[in-house]
Amino acid sequence: MVVVEQSVHPLGLSIAQQGKVYTFRQPAPGKKRGLSFEKIALKVKNLKGKKPTWKTCSNVYKKITSKKGYVAYKYKNCGQNNAKLTPDLIKWMITRLLALRKKYVCTSTTLQRELAQKKKVKVEVSTIRKHSSKRDTNGCAVARSQSTPSLSWTRGGHSRRRCSACQKPS
DSSP states (O other): OOOOOOOOOTTSOOHHHHHHHHHHHSOOTTOSOOOOHHHHHHHOOOTTSSOOOHHHHHHHHHHOOTTTSSOOOOGGGTTOEEOOOOHHHHHHHHHHHHHHHHHSOOOHHHHHHHHHHHHOEEOOHHHHHHHHHHSOOTTSEEEOOSSOOOEEEOOOSOOSSBOTTTOOBO
């Protein structure tokens, strides 16, 4: 079973309510038109449990695709802006890298997605690679693969000193 997950504004309509808007607007057999958007707005509810405006119903009906059967919102990208990595963001990114690295293989794309979702910042993957390679994270625990939860210790170029990221002896 496919699970569709999307972020929707609280005043927006859920996927089930979008389907109702579409079916109410479709003409019944023998009729030219379905219900008006004002009447549809009285029959559906938004995510806050209140009546949406007729304009919301109109926008949903216009944007709904027959291929997907719902409106693909881009609300999760709301409020993101391009930014350079500040020292606080670099520190957060490195700690997040070390935390995720123990669970599964963490790539720079994964960190880019985490920064966008948690910190609302768009950063290029090359910038993440540049800042994570400056840090000495080679001697930290790394998950071998998704199927094996055991950890392996890699020796990555620093001998007789401690790893600056996790303070483990190398």
